[in-house]
Amino acid sequence: MLRIAVPNKGMLSEPAWNILSEAGYRLRSNPRQLVVEDPDNDVELFYLRPLDIAVYVGRGTIDVGITGEDLLKNSGTEAVEHFPLGFGASTFRFAAPNEYSIKELKDIDGKRVGTSFDKLVHDYLVEQGINAETIHLDGAVESSVQLGVADLIADVVSTGTTLRNAGLRIFADPIMHSEACLIRSPRLDKDDERLTILSRRLQGVLTAQRYVLMDYDIPVSKVSEAVAVTPGFESPTISPLHDKQWSAVRVMVPKAKVNHLMDKLYEVGARGIIVTALQASRI
Numbered sequence: 001m002l003r004i005a006v007p008n009k010g011m012l013s014e015p016a017w018n019i020l021s022e023a024g025y026r027l028r029s030n031p032r033q034l035v036v037e038d039p040d041n042d043v044e045l046f047y048l049r050p051l052d053i054a055v056y057v058g059r060g061t062i063d064v065g066i067t068g069e070d071l072l073k074n075s076g077t078e079a080v081e082h083f084p085l086g087f088g089a090s091t092f093r094f095a096a097p098n099e100y101s102i103k104e105l106k107d108i109d110g111k112r113v114g115t116s117f118d119k120l121v122h123d124y125l126v127e128q129g130i131n132a133e134t135i136h137l138d139g140a141v142e143s144s145v146q147l148g149v150a151d152l153i154a155d156v157v158s159t160g161t162t163l164r165n166a167g168l169r170i171f172a173d174p175i176m177h178s179e180a181c182l183i184r185s186p187r188l189d190k191d192d193e194r195l196t197i198l199s200r201r202l203q204g205v206l207t208a209q210r211y212v213l214m215d216y217d218i219p220v221s222k223v224s225e226a227v228a229v230t231p232g233f234e235s236p237t238i239s240p241l242h243d244k245q246w247s248a249v250r251v252m253v254p255k256a257k258v259n260h261l262m263d264k265l266y267e268v269g270a271r272g273i274i275v276t277a278l279q280a281s282r283i
Contacts, residue, residue, distance in 0.1 A: 002044070002198065003044050005053045005067075007067065010050045012066065015087040022279070023204070023205050027045065035047070050067060054077050055077055060188075064188065064195060066181075068090070069180075070176060074119050076119050079184070082199065091156070092157070095152065095168040096152040104171065113132050113153065115153060115154040121134050121175065146166070146167075204282050207283050210254060211254055212252070213250065217246050217248055223249070
């Protein structure tokens with residue numbers, strides 16, 4: 001069986017569970033379950049701490065896992081990113097108290113940096129030629145400055161509200177941008193059939209989330225113009241209607257551009273424009 005690690009908690013957990021469920025895999029029915037066997041799909045799911053997933057995968061104990069790019073980089077393991085999953089986007093930034101004179105990257109030199117991602121931060125500072133002490137903390141990083149443990153922090157930032165409420169100000173360029181990704185063990189061949197099937201299923205779900213199916217009627221004389229607006233992947237499906245002067249078109253389009261495309265199609269002459277959500281796909 002292919003062993004798959006999934007986060008048991010945190011911001012990546014529910015999206016990870018959802019994408020696996022949509023891909024047809026069995027999830028746990030009890031929150032206390034740590035391992036779920038899915039013989040129909042020849043996989044085992046292991047619910048692990050997000051921080052540990054890259055470690056298990058890197059050591060080859062688990063074949064593949066879903067984790068964050070920041071967690072993977074901070075782990076320092078040999079686990080390999082297979083492909084990004086498009087959710088859980090975050091930015092890793094430095095933040096210092098409003099009253100401090102730390103405003104640029106060079107101002108970090110000689111300071112103490114509180115963070116839960118000490119390896120990631122240390123490696124970044126070394127690359128930038130900055131000599132600073134990184135202090136490992138588990139949670140509530142924003143409190144470390146007030147408690148006198150650190151001079152500034154490095155943490156994941158989404159809206160920045162939590163930092164502002166703690167009297168901290170974001171500065172300098174982002175350390176990195178991160179999102180969820182599928183990682184694999186260095187012992188697992190990238191062309192392994194089991195990995196190929198999993199990858200194809202997950203990518204199919206991602207495509208279904210990003211695209212919709214659009215149907216519309218269009219005068220035969222306007223088909224070329226309409227197809228230029230909605231070219232699809234390979235080519236749209238075009239079928240004749242009972243009225244020989246009209247054709248029916250079916251095509252996949254990006255979900256984010258649906259209304260814009262409908263406006264353009266209507267201007268071209270399309271009518272009866274219908275949009276249908278996708279559950280899964282194989283492209």
